[in-house]
Amino acid sequence: MTTQSQPAVRIEDHIPAAPEAEEWDVVVLGAGMGGSTAGLEVARRGGRVLFIEKGKFLHGDPLKRQISPDVGEGEEAWAAEERLIMGRWPLPVRGWSSFGDVEFYAPLGCGSGGSTIIYGAQLERFAPSDFHPKEHFPDVPDASVVESWPITYDELVPYYRRAEALFNISGTPDPLNPDPEAVLRTPPPLGERDQHLFDTFSESGLHPYRSHVGYHKLDNCDECLDLCLRNCKSDAGRDCLVPALREHGASMLPESEVLRFEASRSRVESVRIVRKGVESSIRAKVFVLGAGSWGSPVLLLRSNSSEWPDGLANSSGLVGRNLMLHTSDFMTIDQRELRSEAGPRKSMALSDFYIDGKEKLGTLQSVGLPLIAPFIREYLRYALEKDPRWWCRFVEPRLETVARIGERLSRRASLLSTIVEDLPYPDNRVQVDPSAPNGRSFTYTYPAELARRSRRLLKLVRGRLGRRYPLRVVTGGRNNLNYGHVCGTCRFGDDPATSVLDRTNRAHDLDNLYLVDSSFFPSSGGINPSLTIAANALRVGGIIHERL
Numbered sequence: 001m002t003t004q005s006q007p008a009v010r011i012e013d014h015i016p017a018a019p020e021a022e023e024w025d026v027v028v029l030g031a032g033m034g035g036s037t038a039g040l041e042v043a044r045r046g047g048r049v050l051f052i053e054k055g056k057f058l059h060g061d062p063l064k065r066q067i068s069p070d071v072g073e074g075e076e077a078w079a080a081e082e083r084l085i086m087g088r089w090p091l092p093v094r095g096w097s098s099f100g101d102v103e104f105y106a107p108l109g110c111g112s113g114g115s116t117i118i119y120g121a122q123l124e125r126f127a128p129s130d131f132h133p134k135e136h137f138p139d140v141p142d143a144s145v146v147e148s149w150p151i152t153y154d155e156l157v158p159y160y161r162r163a164e165a166l167f168n169i170s171g172t173p174d175p176l177n178p179d180p181e182a183v184l185r186t187p188p189p190l191g192e193r194d195q196h197l198f199d200t201f202s203e204s205g206l207h208p209y210r211s212h213v214g215y216h217k218l219d220n221c222d223e224c225l226d227l228c229l230r231n232c233k234s235d236a237g238r239d240c241l242v243p244a245l246r247e248h249g250a251s252m253l254p255e256s257e258v259l260r261f262e263a264s265r266s267r268v269e270s271v272r273i274v275r276k277g278v279e280s281s282i283r284a285k286v287f288v289l290g291a292g293s294w295g296s297p298v299l300l301l302r303s304n305s306s307e308w309p310d311g312l313a314n315s316s317g318l319v320g321r322n323l324m325l326h327t328s329d330f331m332t333i334d335q336r337e338l339r340s341e342a343g344p345r346k347s348m349a350l351s352d353f354y355i356d357g358k359e360k361l362g363t364l365q366s367v368g369l370p371l372i373a374p375f376i377r378e379y380l381r382y383a384l385e386k387d388p389r390w391w392c393r394f395v396e397p398r399l400e401t402v403a404r405i406g407e408r409l410s411r412r413a414s415l416l417s418t419i420v421e422d423l424p425y426p427d428n429r430v431q432v433d434p435s436a437p438n439g440r441s442f443t444y445t446y447p448a449e450l451a452r453r454s455r456r457l458l459k460l461v462r463g464r465l466g467r468r469y470p471l472r473v474v475t476g477g478r479n480n481l482n483y484g485h486v487c488g489t490c491r492f493g494d495d496p497a498t499s500v501l502d503r504t505n506r507a508h509d510l511d512n513l514y515l516v517d518s519s520f521f522p523s524s525g526g527i528n529p530s531l532t533i534a535a536n537a538l539r540v541g542g543i544i545h546e547r548l
């Protein structure tokens with residue numbers, strides 16, 4: 001399954017000399033999963049596209065990745081620059097959650113590809129039931145669960161298939177949500193340990209399938225869950241942004257931060273950006289916002305004016321609200337015999353527990369991280385940052401020891417994790433906060449019903465597997481918010497009073513502003529979000545092309 005690596009791109013060849021001098025067909029703000037995919041679709045059909053991205057262009061020659069000459073003075077500036085070189089958002093995220101005040105480096109990408117630079121590339125479809133959220137949550141007090149998405153699963157299916165091909169996904173069909181025309185390559189054989197686990201799942205009456213993973217396999221691929229230096233992981237930079245630049249004439253301004261929009265009552269006229277310390281305005285017929293669920297709503301709120309006193313496109317008052325995360329509990333499943341762990345690590349998933357009676361829970365899937373001390377230590381460090389409660393403070397001085405014990409205990413174990421759907425609550429939100437890093441903060445109350453459903457999923461897994469395998473839950477249903485799966489802060493819908501965007505992802509309030517990152521989700525599903533972001537961005541890219 002070896003494929004050729006792409007030749008390195010020289011980004012200098014794609015940076016326009018005077019971007020402010022012309023009116024672009026489409027300017028895409030943020031080159032992550034949504035932005036890069038929508039931009040590719042418009043460029044592929046002939047539109048003149050300019051991508052503007054805060055982070056670096058990371059898909060050139062890895063050996064030429066450099067410290068910017070414009071790094072400010074002081075340790076913090078250098079730390080931020082180092083994070084940017086590794087494709088990470090440079091500043092911590094501040095917020096208040098039910099666990100107290102937190103300020104930590106959220107798992108958030110920055111640069112060509114956005115968060116897909118550091119993601120796991122598990123690219124799964126939402127289930128048809130995800131498009132009718134209320135059916136499984138008919139009566140949750142305070143949550144703003146919508147009856148249905150403004151588009152149906154069937155409308156998205158052709159775009160799911162295109163996205164599966166675009167990201168070169170391998171896997172086997174989910175027996176509980178099959179599509180005979182899904183575009184899935186045959187995955188490499190499982191290793192001995194995971195094959196045994198897979199067989200046991202099947203014997204227990206469950207329906208495991210091979211995870212849907214986006215990799216352009218090269219020999220000795222490491223299945224990076226991080227910046228992939230050998231260019232084999234499918235990500236939005238490699239598979240969308242680079243082809244848009246190289247094959248379809250698109251342009252890019254990397255290391256350029258969007259500050260705010262300049263808009264009349266009906267249209268965005270230009271976007272204000274800062275590049276190398278110099279501010280300028282960029283004009284376009286259509287603006288496509290893809291700055292992520294933390295970033296996009298804050299840009300809209302910050303673009304307030306006399307025309308838009310409550311923030312741009314915010315006549316519903318919902319910009320920034322209904323912030324959703326998933327919960328993910330990590331568990332190790334021990335085998336009695338020592339079996340070889342060689343083989344693909346992102347190996348299997350199952351959706352048997354997706355719906356429990358009338359209620360939706362979520363999915364179970366292998367994580368793809370080796371259970372070795374450095375990874376365990378990093379995970380614990382991150383878990384500690386996002387939950388400052390007492391038991392974490394106990395662990396802190398003993399991190400190294402705990403990680404080494406963890407490694408020793410896990411010699412026969414596979415690492416799996418759950419993903420449980422989070423519901424939208426209007427008071428869970430991202431807001432402008434001039435005192436916080438990035439000028440924004442979040443508020444998130446952990447709902448009791450989410451804790452209960454997360455525990456319920458663990459109980460069901462234990463019930464099915466616990467007798468056959470010792471099963472250790474690492475997070476124990478606490479400190480399990482998945483900040484990498486943020487979504488929902490500018491939901492789409494048919495009613496302008498209860499949604500920010502219409503069914504084409506255009507702002508209800510403005511003629512030429514589209515939003516394609518995960519903030520459009522009206523519900524979060526119980527599964528990985530990226531394929532749905534990409535499929536929808538292909539759909540929206542086509543709609544934008546039609547109007548140009």
Ligand SMILES: Cc1cc2nc3c(=O)[nH]c(=O)nc-3n(C[C@H](O)[C@H](O)[C@H](O)COP(=O)(O)OP(=O)(O)OC[C@H]3O[C@@H](n4cnc5c(N)ncnc54)[C@H](O)[C@@H]3O)c2cc1C
Nearest residue numbers: 030032033034054114115120121122258484517518528530
């Ligand atoms: C560690 C990790 C593992 C994950 N694993 C998976 C997985 O296996 N499967 C899956 O489906 N999902 C996974 N995800 C989630 C997935 O990566 C995100 O859901 C997805 O990338 C979100 O796409 P987006 O378009 O909303 O935003 P992003 O991809 O985050 O892109 C937003 C972009 O906008 C840029 N930006 C923000 N503000 C500005 C500004 N003011 N000016 C200019 N640019 C700006 C950012 O730098 C970034 O490049 C994972 C995430 C993480 C962090």
